[in-house]
Amino acid sequence: MSVTVPDGSSLAVGPSRMLFDAPYNPGISSGDRDPSYAVSPDNQRFLMLRAVTSSSTGNEVIVTLNWLEELKRLAPIAKH
Numbered sequence: 459m460s461v462t463v464p465d466g467s468s469l470a471v472g473p474s475r476m477l478f479d480a481p482y483n484p485g486i487s488s489g490d491r492d493p494s495y496a497v498s499p500d501n502q503r504f505l506m507l508r509a510v511t512s513s514s515t516g517n518e519v520i521v522t523l524n525w526l527e528e529l530k531r532l533a534p535i536a537k538h
Contacts, residue, residue: 478506 462472494507522528 478504 459474460477461474464470464472496505497503498505
């Protein structure tokens with residue numbers, strides 16, 4: 459939900475409106491301390507985790523082998 463809060467010395471909140479009408483994972487559940495969303499640096503977009511619905515057609519699983527070696531190659535650890 460979103461509300462407009464105009465500039466000024468007193469708090470005046472406008473009417474609420476729905477921002478998202480889709481199943482998504484709101485985060486902050488029991489044992490989950492980090493929200494499952496992020497706001498873009500320019501404050502214009504959200505990145506959110508959506509719940510998988512039964513109408514999803516993706517039955518594909520991608521497995522990456524030797525990912526740790528690839529990570530070491532791309533981001534080597536500096537030795538002191």
